[in-house]
Amino acid sequence: MTKPLKTTIGVILTAIMLFPVYWMVNVSFTKDTDMRADPPHLFPFNGTLEGYRAVLDQQLPYLGTSLLIGAGTVVLTLLLSAPAGFALAKLRPRGTGALNFVLLIAQMIPGIIMAMGFYAIYLRAGVLNTVPGLILADSTIAVPFGVLIFTAFMSGIPDELINAASIDGASKFRTFRSVILPVSRNAIVTVSLFAFLWAWSDFVFATTLDGGGDYQPITLGIYHYIGNNNQQWNAIMATAVIASIPATLLLIVAQRYVAAGVTAGAVKD
Amino acid sequence: MTSHVETLVRTRGSSRVRRARGQWAAWAFLAPVIIYLVAFYAYPLYRNLDLSLRHYTVRSFVQGDAPFSGVDNYKTVFSDPTFGPALLHTMVFTLVSIAFQFAIGLALAVFFTSHFKLSATLRALFLVPWLLPLIVSASTWSWMLNSDSGIVNYALSIFGVDQINWLTSPDWALTSVIIANIWIGIPFNLVILYSGLQGIPNDIYEAAALDGATGWQRFWRVTFPLLRPVSLITLLLGLVYTLKVFDLIWIMTKGGPTDASTTLATWSYRLSFGNLLPEFGPGAAVGNLLIIIALFFGLLYIRRQRRD
Numbered sequence: 208m209t210k211p212l213k214t215t216i217g218v219i220l221t222a223i224m225l226f227p228v229y230w231m232v233n234v235s236f237t238k239d240t241d242m243r244a245d246p247p248h249l250f251p252f253n254g255t256l257e258g259y260r261a262v263l264d265q266q267l268p269y270l271g272t273s274l275l276i277g278a279g280t281v282v283l284t285l286l287l288s289a290p291a292g293f294a295l296a297k298l299r300p301r302g303t304g305a306l307n308f309v310l311l312i313a314q315m316i317p318g319i320i321m322a323m324g325f326y327a328i329y330l331r332a333g334v335l336n337t338v339p340g341l342i343l344a345d346s347t348i349a350v351p352f353g354v355l356i357f358t359a360f361m362s363g364i365p366d367e368l369i370n371a372a373s374i375d376g377a378s379k380f381r382t383f384r385s386v387i388l389p390v391s392r393n394a395i396v397t398v399s400l401f402a403f404l405w406a407w408s409d410f411v412f413a414t415t416l417d418g419g420g421d422y423q424p425i426t427l428g429i430y431h432y433i434g435n436n437n438q439q440w441n442a443i444m445a446t447a448v449i450a451s452i453p454a455t456l457l458l459i460v461a462q463r464y465v466a467a468g469v470t471a472g473a474v475k476d
Numbered sequence: 477m478t479s480h481v482e483t484l485v486r487t488r489g490s491s492r493v494r495r496a497r498g499q500w501a502a503w504a505f506l507a508p509v510i511i512y513l514v515a516f517y518a519y520p521l522y523r524n525l526d527l528s529l530r531h532y533t534v535r536s537f538v539q540g541d542a543p544f545s546g547v548d549n550y551k552t553v554f555s556d557p558t559f560g561p562a563l564l565h566t567m568v569f570t571l572v573s574i575a576f577q578f579a580i581g582l583a584l585a586v587f588f589t590s591h592f593k594l595s596a597t598l599r600a601l602f603l604v605p606w607l608l609p610l611i612v613s614a615s616t617w618s619w620m621l622n623s624d625s626g627i628v629n630y631a632l633s634i635f636g637v638d639q640i641n642w643l644t645s646p647d648w649a650l651t652s653v654i655i656a657n658i659w660i661g662i663p664f665n666l667v668i669l670y671s672g673l674q675g676i677p678n679d680i681y682e683a684a685a686l687d688g689a690t691g692w693q694r695f696w697r698v699t700f701p702l703l704r705p706v707s708l709i710t711l712l713l714g715l716v717y718t719l720k721v722f723d724l725i726w727i728m729t730k731g732g733p734t735d736a737s738t739t740l741a742t743w744s745y746r747l748s749f750g751n752l753l754p755e756f757g758p759g760a761a762v763g764n765l766l767i768i769i770a771l772f773f774g775l776l777y778i779r780r781q782r783r784d
């Protein structure tokens with residue numbers, strides 16, 4: 208196969224794969240009256256911005272809540288997982304193997320089951336339908352992954368760097384803060400990106416733990432749209448387009464981190 | 477001589493002290509995450525186990541004085557007419573999804589290993605379905621599969637296929653959610669298998685080419701066997717991830733019509749949250765069954781990964 212031919216095939220395959228994404232964008236610009244046209248309008252010519260206007264009118268609070276939840280989850284995940292990664296990679300206390308094992312297992316527990324347990328606990332503790340409660344629950348998706356990524360990354364930092372710091376009289380905490388963290392930028396970025404994306408995309412915890420809250424994330428915003436038997440598909444798809452922005456930005460800005468994160472979670476190098 | 481021994485003793489002693497101090501420091505760094513795992517992983521799981529062993533009503537759920545009922549909830553679940561179909565659908569959903577995700581992911585990974593113009597960009601674009609929030613993918617597929625106005629039925633009608641009620645017919649609901657799930661899972665398989673392919677040294681291919689192997693032979697005789705460890709890990713991980721899929725099915729079909737696309741995950745949710753009268757006990761019981769299945773394959777995965 209020649210290379211130009213391969214490029215052509217590659218473009219066609221990508222176009223097929225991304226067709227649903229295109230269709231989402233197309234429908235988001237389609238007029239209500241054209242929504243059930245036969246044949247369907249394949250291109251958003253003389254489209255409408257009605258859908259996006261509806262988003263501005265109705266979905267902004269949801270988007271704001273999602274941003275807040277995403278940011279909170281990132282902070283909590285980093286605070287918990289970076290020190291743990293350092294300990295597992297460089298200080299290696301007894302029980303390191305067992306803890307790594309627990310972290311791997313933790314990632315495999317279905318979210319819906321965690322949600323049920325959280326629901327029972329939150330109900331009695333009175334944190335059901337609160338943003339901090341949801342942040343805490345969302346962080347359970349990212350913390351085990353974060354520890355594993357930080358451990359893997361920090362194992363690659365040369366011991367000489369740490370020894371030099373300790374000869375200079377730096378405490379372990381000082382070493383961690385002033386030596387380890389600054390060189391771990393890539394790991395911090397990877398973990399933050401995924402923690403944000405997972406919190407932003409979470410539906411399971413949102414619907415079980417925040418279904419009746421005053422502040423709900425965008426996933427519930429879309430879900431209510433669909434559930435209300437809303438036939439305004441341009442508004443639903445416009446919200447979906449907006450909800451996809453973080454994922455898209457991530458891919459453009461940090462593509463190599465994304466691929467690294469997917470692989471690191473599964474296969475050891 | 478003496479001084480030598482002295483220094484030796486002294487350094488040994490101080491290194492032991494340092495080691496002990498290092499242990500303390502290590503546990504100080506680990507303490508937050510350990511407390512976190514106990515409070516927000518172990519405790520919810522314990523609560524879930526407790527839920528499944530008691531007879532709960534809405535009142536006793538709030539007050540927390542539900543009577544212990546042993547394995548009654550599990551018996552209820554096993555004798556429920558939904559149990560058989562839910563288990564079967566979980567298996568079909570998982571196995572069919574994985575088979576297609578893996579095959580398509582592998583084909584694409586092989587395709588992308590040769591560097592042509594735009595190959596890196598196109599490979600990155602393939603990640604999009606995996607990164608989108610599930611609610612976005614699920615609602616987009618719902619509209620594409622809409623019986624009357626969906627683009628899929630329109631495309632099929634060009635080839636003379638009659639209207640298919642993808643989401644509302646019991647014959648097609650499971651197929652519909654599987655199609656959407658395959659689409660979401662391809663990127664994950666592609667990325668991992670691609671990185672596995674990168675690990676196969678080029679000279680092996682050159683040697684095979686010298687021996688006159690065709691492209692097809694090269695794949696089956698060289699690539700496929702050498703990729704076996706990575707493939708196994710991809711499949712096991714895919715299994716664990718697919719077993720727990722809930723959002724996609726719930727958003728597209730709610731497990732319906734009449735259980736046609738109900739899996740253990742959606743059934744568990746419906747029992748606990750989907751009805752006006754929640755059945756927390758049986759819901760938790762179904763959830764625990766799902767954990768056992770997921771952990772079985774999860775442990776296989778970890779064993780496999782350790783061995784490599």
